[in-house]
Amino acid sequence: MIYLDNGATSYPKPAQVLRSTVEALKNFSFNSGRGGYRQSVKAAEKIYQVREKVSGMFSCEPQNIVFTKNCTEALNIAIKGSVKKGSHVIISSLEHNAVWRVVSKLKEQGIIDFDIADFDYDDDVCVSNFESFIRENTDLIVCMTASNVFGVAFPVRRLAALAHRYSVRFIADAAQTAGIMPVGIESDGADIICAPGHKCLYAQMGTGFMASAKNIKLDTLIQGGTGSASLSASQPSEPPERFEAGTLNNSGIISLGAGIDFINNRGMENIYGHEMRLARFLYDGINQSPNTRLYVPRPENGKSAPIIAFNMDGKSSESVAASLAAHDIAVRAGYHCSALAHSFFKTLDTGVVRLCPSVFTTQRDCEVFLNTLKKL
Amino acid sequence: MIYLDNGATSYPKPAQVLRSTVEALKNFSFNSGRGGYRQSVKAAEKIYQVREKVSGMFSCEPQNIVFTKNCTEALNIAIKGSVKKGSHVIISSLEHNAVWRVVSKLKEQGIIDFDIADFDYDDDVCVSNFESFIRENTDLIVCMTASNVFGVAFPVRRLAALAHRYSVRFIADAAQTAGIMPVGIESDGADIICAPGHKCLYAQMGTGFMASAKNIKLDTLIQGGTGSASLSASQPSEPPERFEAGTLNNSGIISLGAGIDFINNRGMENIYGHEMRLARFLYDGINQSPNTRLYVPRPENGKSAPIIAFNMDGKSSESVAASLAAHDIAVRAGYHCSALAHSFFKTLDTGVVRLCPSVFTTQRDCEVFLNTLKKL
Numbered sequence: 001m002i003y004l005d006n007g008a009t010s011y012p013k014p015a016q017v018l019r020s021t022v023e024a025l026k027n028f029s030f031n032s033g034r035g036g037y038r039q040s041v042k043a044a045e046k047i048y049q050v051r052e053k054v055s056g057m058f059s060c061e062p063q064n065i066v067f068t069k070n071c072t073e074a075l076n077i078a079i080k081g082s083v084k085k086g087s088h089v090i091i092s093s094l095e096h097n098a099v100w101r102v103v104s105k106l107k108e109q110g111i112i113d114f115d116i117a118d119f120d121y122d123d124d125v126c127v128s129n130f131e132s133f134i135r136e137n138t139d140l141i142v143c144m145t146a147s148n149v150f151g152v153a154f155p156v157r158r159l160a161a162l163a164h165r166y167s168v169r170f171i172a173d174a175a176q177t178a179g180i181m182p183v184g185i186e187s188d189g190a191d192i193i194c195a196p197g198h199k200c201l202y203a204q205m206g207t208g209f210m211a212s213a214k215n216i217k218l219d220t221l222i223q224g225g226t227g228s229a230s231l232s233a234s235q236p237s238e239p240p241e242r243f244e245a246g247t248l249n250n251s252g253i254i255s256l257g258a259g260i261d262f263i264n265n266r267g268m269e270n271i272y273g274h275e276m277r278l279a280r281f282l283y284d285g286i287n288q289s290p291n292t293r294l295y296v297p298r299p300e301n302g303k304s305a306p307i308i309a310f311n312m313d314g315k316s317s318e319s320v321a322a323s324l325a326a327h328d329i330a331v332r333a334g335y336h337c338s339a340l341a342h343s344f345f346k347t348l349d350t351g352v353v354r355l356c357p358s359v360f361t362t363q364r365d366c367e368v369f370l371n372t373l374k375k376l
Numbered sequence: 377m378i379y380l381d382n383g384a385t386s387y388p389k390p391a392q393v394l395r396s397t398v399e400a401l402k403n404f405s406f407n408s409g410r411g412g413y414r415q416s417v418k419a420a421e422k423i424y425q426v427r428e429k430v431s432g433m434f435s436c437e438p439q440n441i442v443f444t445k446n447c448t449e450a451l452n453i454a455i456k457g458s459v460k461k462g463s464h465v466i467i468s469s470l471e472h473n474a475v476w477r478v479v480s481k482l483k484e485q486g487i488i489d490f491d492i493a494d495f496d497y498d499d500d501v502c503v504s505n506f507e508s509f510i511r512e513n514t515d516l517i518v519c520m521t522a523s524n525v526f527g528v529a530f531p532v533r534r535l536a537a538l539a540h541r542y543s544v545r546f547i548a549d550a551a552q553t554a555g556i557m558p559v560g561i562e563s564d565g566a567d568i569i570c571a572p573g574h575k576c577l578y579a580q581m582g583t584g585f586m587a588s589a590k591n592i593k594l595d596t597l598i599q600g601g602t603g604s605a606s607l608s609a610s611q612p613s614e615p616p617e618r619f620e621a622g623t624l625n626n627s628g629i630i631s632l633g634a635g636i637d638f639i640n641n642r643g644m645e646n647i648y649g650h651e652m653r654l655a656r657f658l659y660d661g662i663n664q665s666p667n668t669r670l671y672v673p674r675p676e677n678g679k680s681a682p683i684i685a686f687n688m689d690g691k692s693s694e695s696v697a698a699s700l701a702a703h704d705i706a707v708r709a710g711y712h713c714s715a716l717a718h719s720f721f722k723t724l725d726t727g728v729v730r731l732c733p734s735v736f737t738t739q740r741d742c743e744v745f746l747n748t749l750k751k752l
Binding site: 070 | 377379381384385387388389393394397398401402405406407410411412413414415416444445446447448449451452472473474476477478480481484572574580581582583584596597598599600601602603606607608609610611621622623624625626627628694697698700701704705706707708709710711712713714715718724
């Protein structure tokens with residue numbers, strides 16, 4: 001199989017991620033923070049080490065890393081915990097349904113109102129598009145680091161600075177870039193970063209996290225046992241326990257630590273450089289193929305995630321993906337859970353075919369893909 | 377290690393659970409229901425097979441099995457999705473914080489009010505305790521199948537029948553019994569059953585589910601991408617997608633299928649019989665030890681989960697657990713995230729030491745425990 005659906009989840013996982021999972025199931029599958037016996041304490045230490053690794057990559061404090069089941073849960077915690085009745089929220093015109101459906105639900109419940117700021121290739125215009133919607137009751141800006149469909153990146157640091165000029169909270173959805181493009185709480189000024197563990201961080205599926213700045217106050221989405229302050233009817237006041245009710249996914253979290261080790265060993269810049277070279281190779285090849293359509297400029301480092309969206313004239317994106325699947329090439333077609341992005345790029349009728357290389361994708365894989373595409 | 381903390385999470389996991397996890401990471405870690413390529417379709421089929429296995433055990437339809445990260449998330453979805461402003465809720469006097477903190481939060485938000493019905497060993501009295509709190513605006517009864525601290529079981533079928541006589545919804549928290557004591561949607565009349573995968577069902581940590589009856593309408597707790605109806609601002613109307621936003625924990629879910637296979641092969645009755653024999657052996661041994669205190673009658677089949685709570689006079693539960701840990705015996709001390717249960721059994725000052733055998737616990741393990749206890 002030639003796997004170009006790493007935007008959904010990365011495959012394969014690095015060998016050390018598989019090894020760490022098995023080790024976790026055998027040696028660290030004890031309820032951390034609840035038991036006083038050696039194995040429980042060791043499991044808790046192992047989980048804390050992963051908090052340190054994640055916080056190192058996203059420049060915040062370990063205790064401000066909250067483990068979730070996926071990026072979607074992290075975004076739900078972050079967004080719902082940040083608003084109050086009457087809040088105004090701004091999101092981008094390319095947001096994933098994990099943001100759009102959340103703010104739509106909050107609006108339907110009569111809690112918030114929201115506006116949608118258009119993406120622009122010109123950072124000045126993009127920032128100004130967000131600024132134009134800021135009003136007195138704006139409490140929150142939520143923006144992805146890069147589009148999960150078209151790859152284009154947002155000027156996160158400038159948007160965070162804009163938000164802070166108006167005392168507005170800024171949440172970055174780093175679903176498609178965490179692990180390949182640097183973004184951090186302290187380094188870039190985001191108040192909260194949400195990310196999956198199983199995409200560019202190479203952990204098991206079932207993993208994600210919310211990283212937050214110090215002193216960020218959030219209401220809780222889920223309540224339950226935390227192994228602490230057990231006699232209280234309320235969640236503890238401090239992260240991570242405040243947001244981690246119930247038993248954690250130890251093996252998933254430990255695999256995330258192994259994924260981060262893998263990235264740190266290879267070098268995030270090297271991985272990104274490799275994937276972007278392949279992305280440009282794919283882009284150029286598609287551009288030169290007959291009857292193809294691309295939607296955004298050639299991906300440049302720093303301005304895009306390694307994601308290519310295209311269509312073939314006269315064919316549905318699904319039929320192109322099905323033809324590729326018949327040649328054992330795995331890509332995803334359709335809407336990619338991103339109605340807004342398709343509305344913005346006028347691909348609501350067709351969806352798009354999406355290609356996402358990973359560190360394990362080779363030039364040869366991309367050549368096979370392009371040769372196959374030409375014969376469709 | 378002698379592991380008697382299976383009430384926190386079961387250890388070890390059966391060999392087939394470990395094998396299935398590794399197989400899942402290698403062969404089924406693709407985004408199910410999102411891709412059209414063979415591997416994605418196969419992953420989706422594998423996930424569906426687990427829905428069938430879970431629904432077989434809990435007597436409902438496969439599409440009404442919603443996979444969650446733990447039992448706590450399932451309870452949050454079920455409880456919050458069931459109430460509206462002005463609802464009245466009844467919970468038991470032994471509920472875990474995963475229920476108590478949820479209803480306390482809803483009360484604090486001004487959405488619901490709730491009452492606490494006392495447990496009783498006499499089923500007639502117990503049912504009548506719940507009935508006495510039912511009023512016109514009672515929309516929900518939430519009750520555990522058995523106490524996670526003291527093991528005593530509730531008459532779930534009768535409580536479900538009571539609820540339905542008053543057109544009230546009934547949610548069963550099967551955290552400590554799912555996999556050892558039968559409970560089902562169609563067989564017992566519960567509207568919703570919530571359970572963890574990683575306790576008596578022997579799956580990885582990071583797993584849980586909500587099983588529900590047909591036509592149960594629930595609001596959503598988490599919104600996001602579902603791989604379906606992507607152009608809609610709302611979650612799909614039907615389970616499981618409605619409640620499964622974001623990427624699923626494929627390897628965790630597949631390990632749950634392996635755990636259920638393991639139980640079905642051994643026979644749930646045989647496993648329960650084994651664990652209850654050990655529970656009674658532990659109970660009798662503790663009862664005969666000097667300076668010990670037990671809180672509930674000797675556990676009888678059908679009236680209790682295989683859980684023993686005790687204390688030693690003049691020692692904190694934590695110090696007893698620490699002494700046992702020094703002998704490589706793993707038990708849990710303290711409150712077990714269950715303030716209500718400690719209030720009911722008057723153990724708020726001390727907490728308790730809790731013992732939970734599993735299918736892998738041997739008579740010899742229990743003998744070593746009892747011999748060690750006598751020397752403390």
